[in-house]
Each structure stands twice: as structure tokens, then as C-alpha cells.
Amino acid sequence: MTKEELVKAAVGAMAKAYAPYSGFQVGAALLCEDGTVYTGCNIENAGFSATVCAERTAFFKAVSDGKMHFSAIAICGGKNGILSGDILPPCGICRQVMREFCSDDFLIHMPYDQGIKTHTLAELLPLSFAPESIR
Numbered sequence: 142m143t144k145e146e147l148v149k150a151a152v153g154a155m156a157k158a159y160a161p162y163s164g165f166q167v168g169a170a171l172l173c174e175d176g177t178v179y180t181g182c183n184i185e186n187a188g189f190s191a192t193v194c195a196e197r198t199a200f201f202k203a204v205s206d207g208k209m210h211f212s213a214i215a216i217c218g219g220k221n222g223i224l225s226g227d228i229l230p231p232c233g234i235c236r237q238v239m240r241e242f243c244s245d246d247f248l249i250h251m252p253y254d255q256g257i258k259t260h261t262l263a264e265l266l267p268l269s270f271a272p273e274s275i276r
Contacts, residue, residue, distance in 0.1 A: 144250045144257055147172055147215040151252075152224070154180035154195065155217055161185060167218035167229065169195035171203055174210040179203040183218075196235040200242065213248035214239070215257075226254035236266040245269075 147170045155168025160183060167183040181198030196216060203211070219225040228251040231239065239247060245263035252258075263269075 142172055142176065142178065144213070144215065144259065147178070147213060147250060148217060148252045148257060150178055150180055151215040151217045154182045156222060158182035158195070159184045162187070164221045165218060166222050167195040167216065169199045170215045171199040171211060172213045173203060173208045174212050177208060179208070194232060194235050196231050197238050200238055204242070209242060211243050211247060213250060215250040217252050228253045228258045230265060236262070240266055240269045240271050
């Protein structure tokens, strides 16, 4: 699957976001090593600490289906369903969840008005605390 196709799936997931408080909708599309794609959207909650990000939604859906090996994720978002022209990097909590299941070369694709910016997990989470850190 191309990064453009993965971004398209993330845009589709963005439309399903539940964001009545911020109006900021986020979509993610997670590519498993076997080619399966899991999408996720942000889901807000009146008690804001119970809100969950699109990236974690996609990961948790995949893991609950028994998937444990991932290649890439695309993340996009914007206010009231309109794509932001800026890149939308994952928050720190999502980066840590990614590190639980992904290696340093896991790809993170973020569309913006000039194309798609791609970083590895190691670039976005240097000196990470990983599962092997506690073995």
C-alpha cells in the first residue's frame, strides 16, 4: 500500500471522529505488516482525560484482533472536518503506544498542504523507553 493510499484511509477515518467539544477531528490508518489496515478516529469525552486519540484507537483495534506487527501509520486532522494544512504529529502518549508495538524504523506519514511528511518512530521518539528496557 502506498503512503497516499494510507493517507486516504486516514482521511476517511477522520470523518467518523466524535469531537463535539473541540471540533478537531483526527483520523489514523495503521498498516499491519500483513497488509491489513486498521483505522481509528479521536473520541472525545466530557471528562477530557477520558478522550482517546485516533492513533491509539487504530492500534487498540488491531491488537484486539490479534495483530502485533506494524509497518506504518498515516495521521491527519483538522477543525470541523476540514484538513489542516499543517502536519499533525502524534502526541507523546501515542508515540509511547507506538513504541510498545513498533521498531525504530516504523513510518509515520503526515499529510500537509505541500505533500506528505514522513518520519520514523526513532526520529519522533528518540531515546525511547521500550519493552526491552525492562527485560
